[in-house]
Amino acid sequence: MKCVDGFRSREVTAPLVQELARSVTRPVRIMEVCGTHTMAIFRHGIRSLLPEGITLLSGPGCPVCVTPASHIDAFLAAADLDQVTIATFGDLIRVPGTGRSLAGARARGARVEVVYSPMDGLALAQRHSERTVVFPAIGFETTAPAIAATILAAERLGIVNFVIIGANKTMPQALEGLMSDPELQVDGLLCPGHVSAIIGAGAYRPLADQYRLACAVAGFEPADILAGLLSLVRRINTGRPGVDNCYTRAVTAEGNGRAQHLIDQVFEPVDSEWRGLGVIPGSGLALREQYRRFDGMEQLGIAVQPAQEPKGCRCGAILKGRLLPPDCPLYGTACTPLQPVGPCMVSNEGTCAAYYRYGGGIG
Amino acid sequence: MQVVALKGGSDALLDPPLALVESDGVRKEIRLEMADRIPVPGEYVIIHAGFAIRTLTEEEAEYNLDLMRQMAEVLESQGRLPRGMEP
Numbered sequence: 001m002k003c004v005d006g007f008r009s010r011e012v013t014a015p016l017v018q019e020l021a022r023s024v025t026r027p028v029r030i031m032e033v034c035g036t037h038t039m040a041i042f043r044h045g046i047r048s049l050l051p052e053g054i055t056l057l058s059g060p061g062c063p064v065c066v067t068p069a070s071h072i073d074a075f076l077a078a079a080d081l082d083q084v085t086i087a088t089f090g091d092l093i094r095v096p097g098t099g100r101s102l103a104g105a106r107a108r109g110a111r112v113e114v115v116y117s118p119m120d121g122l123a124l125a126q127r128h129s130e131r132t133v134v135f136p137a138i139g140f141e142t143t144a145p146a147i148a149a150t151i152l153a154a155e156r157l158g159i160v161n162f163v164i165i166g167a168n169k170t171m172p173q174a175l176e177g178l179m180s181d182p183e184l185q186v187d188g189l190l191c192p193g194h195v196s197a198i199i200g201a202g203a204y205r206p207l208a209d210q211y212r213l214a215c216a217v218a219g220f221e222p223a224d225i226l227a228g229l230l231s232l233v234r235r236i237n238t239g240r241p242g243v244d245n246c247y248t249r250a251v252t253a254e255g256n257g258r259a260q261h262l263i264d265q266v267f268e269p270v271d272s273e274w275r276g277l278g279v280i281p282g283s284g285l286a287l288r289e290q291y292r293r294f295d296g297m298e299q300l301g302i303a304v305q306p307a308q309e310p311k312g313c314r315c316g317a318i319l320k321g322r323l324l325p326p327d328c329p330l331y332g333t334a335c336t337p338l339q340p341v342g343p344c345m346v347s348n349e350g351t352c353a354a355y356y357r358y359g360g361g362i363g
Numbered sequence: 364m365q366v367v368a369l370k371g372g373s374d375a376l377l378d379p380p381l382a383l384v385e386s387d388g389v390r391k392e393i394r395l396e397m398a399d400r401i402p403v404p405g406e407y408v409i410i411h412a413g414f415a416i417r418t419l420t421e422e423e424a425e426y427n428l429d430l431m432r433q434m435a436e437v438l439e440s441q442g443r444l445p446r447g448m449e450p
Contacts, residue, residue, distance in 0.1 A: 012432055089412075117413025119394060139412070146412045149396040153379070197409065197417050249424050250409050250417050259397040259416060 016226035017049045023233045024053040029185055030232055031321050033175065034192030035062030035349025036220055042358035044222045054229065057321035058351035060174050060277060061192050063139045064091050065319060065343040065350050068275045069307035071167045072097030075136045077302045078165060079110040084300070085131045087121030090114040091347045092136060094340060098307045118150040118164075125154070125162035134296045137164040141198040144168045144285055145259035148266035151287075151294050163296035166286055169272055171195050172203050173283035179211045184321060188214035188232035190225070193247050200255025201245040212241040219247040266291050275309070275343065276316025315342035318351055325355040332356065364391070364410060366402045382415060384408060 032038055038058045041047060047056060060066050076097050079086045086102060093102045093114060106112040111131070115121050118135050125133035137147050147164060154162045171192065178184055191204055196217045204215040214235035218228030224247060231244040245251055263285065272284025287295050296302070309316065313335070314328035325331045325344070335341035337353055344350035364384035370392070372380035382393045382402060393408060395401055398415040402408055407424055408415035 015436075117394070119413055142411045142416060145397045145416075146394075146414045149394065149414065152396075194409070194411055194416065249419055249426060256397065256399045256416060258399060262397055 012223045013049075013226055016223060016230055020054070020226065020230050020233060021051045023230065023237060024051045025237060027053045027055065028187045028233060028236050029055045029057060030188045030190055030229065031057045031059045031178075031186045032190040033059035033061040033171070034190075034195065035065065035347065035351075036194070037190055037192065037218070037225065038062070038351055038354050039349050040220045040222075041225060042354040044225075045358075046222060046225055049226075050229070054233070057186065058318065058354075059189075059321060060178065060274060060319045061140070061171065061195070062319075062344070062347050062349040062351070063143065063169070064089075064095055064347040065315060066169065066174075066274045066277070067092070067095070067138050067167055067343065068273045069097045069309055070273070070304045071136075071138075071165070072101070073307050074165055074297065074302050074304050075102060075134075076100060076105055078134045078296060078300055079105040079112055081132075081300060083131050085111040085113060085124060085128065085133050086136065087113050087115045087118075087124050087133050088136050089116075089138065091349070092138060095343045095346045096310060096341065118147045119153070122150050122154055122159060122162050125159050126157075129161055132161045132163060132296075132300070134300070135162070135164045136167060138167045138169075140169055140171050140192075140195050141259075141263065142194045144170075144267060145198065145256075145262040148262040151266050151291055152262070154294065155291070160293075163294050163299050164287075165296040165302070166267075166284075167272075168267065168285040169274065170269070170283055170285065172199070172207065173269075173280055174274060174277065175204075175207055177277060177280040177283070178320060179207060179213065181320070186213070186321065187236045188216070190228050190232065191215050191217045191243075193217065193219045193224075193250060196245075196247065196251045196255070198256045198259045200253050201243050201251050202253040203255065204243045208241045208243050214241060215243040217243070217245045217247050217251050219250060274319075276319040310341045313342035315344045315352070318344055325352040325359075328352070364393075364408060366404050366406050366408060368404055369401070382408060384410070 121135040201217045214232045216228040216231040218224045228246045267285035269282045270284045270286040273279045317323040340346040344352040364386040366382045367385045368383040370381045371378040380395045394414045402418040409417040
């Protein structure tokens with residue numbers, strides 16, 4: 001039996017479910033911060049196993065979903081230029097900006113290539129020296145060091161036709177912004193697994209202390225998620241704020257120092273706009289001065305213009321845990337996975353896509 | 364995914380270290396710049412966007428599961444969490 005099968009076995013999960021049912025003595029509201037958790041919770045049917053007292057809210061941890069329409073428009077402006085190839089992660093391609101998406105641009109002749117890694121974008125630039133390859137740099141602390149390493153490789157190899165459009169974001173600052181909202185009632189945070197592998201479980205301690213929050217870092221298998229939820233419920237019951245690391249096979253208290261160093265070497269913190277959450281101080285990453293020649297906005301003369309979010313779309317409120325997807329007037333009618341309006345319906349990690357796929361369509 | 368072999372590494376610039384990894388018959392080359400340590404063949408790596416973000420031994424991968432199994436056994440037999448794990 002593979003190790004992963006153990007984390008899915010009934011032998012391990014059933015007692016956790018029973019203990020959760022015994023432990024929930026009052027209604028608790030828990031935000032699963034990470035889009036991968038959202039999808040795993042739906043895929044494994046975990047919501048149906050939980051006692052009624054637990055409400056799970058989805059948070060802002062889907063990179064595509066929190067990228068504002070104005071940034072998508074910037075990627076599109078680059079795609080429209082002659083001699084530019086966009087090399088992008090696949091789940092970004094169908095996200096609409098103001099009216100169109102990279103997939104639509106490709107259908108009309110733009111060069112848009114889906115890549116698995118930013119390093120694939122660099123390889124594309126090496127093969128096509130006559131074109132400028134633009135990598136839309138979305139993602140959190142897990143993706144940012146990969147992009148930093150790619151920029152360092154481009155510099156060492158002297159590749160001049162690879163640039164990024166910076167849209168990376170950092171999680172603790174966004175959570176700080178969310179938790180300071182008095183309208184958001186959350187008792188605990190199920191903290192992301194792979195972001196935490198980079199930043200460390202200790203990164204949530206200031207948040208836990210300041211807002212008297214229960215936090216648990218969890219992996220993505222059913223037993224991981226159930227153990228994380230149980231740990232949160234126990235902390236909430238006993239009124240003990242703090243951070244539990246339930247994903248010790250991947251996460252340490254301090255995180256991954258090499259990856260942190262890569263981020264720090266290439267990027268510096270800047271204020272950043274999040275879809276639905278507005279501008280959050282210090283929550284974005286911009287290239288440091290010595291790496292500005294990799295800034296696609298500067299190199300290609302593109303400016304980010306303010307953009308309207310799609311009319312009627314409630315992705316912003318859903319990303320803040322204020323609404324559930326079926327509360328959106330477009331959900332399941334004007335907005336479906338085949339014809340998405342908002343990013344939460346596009347991304348594989350989006351809450352609306354998860355609801356639609358596993359919740360039977362219209363809620 | 365499990366590391367099958369290591370490649371390169373003779374020159375950080377021209378020949379950076381890579382890991383050849385495999386899962387369910389699928390093989391991929393993975394960059395190691397941001398791995399917490401360089402793996403040896405037989406060890407496992409957690410991968411994100413083509414980069415290893417964490418190296419772990421099979422024992423480390425099993426450790427969490429063992430803890431959960433212990434928790435499950437005690438919950439099943441005694442109806443309470445193991446000693447040291449109570450609230």
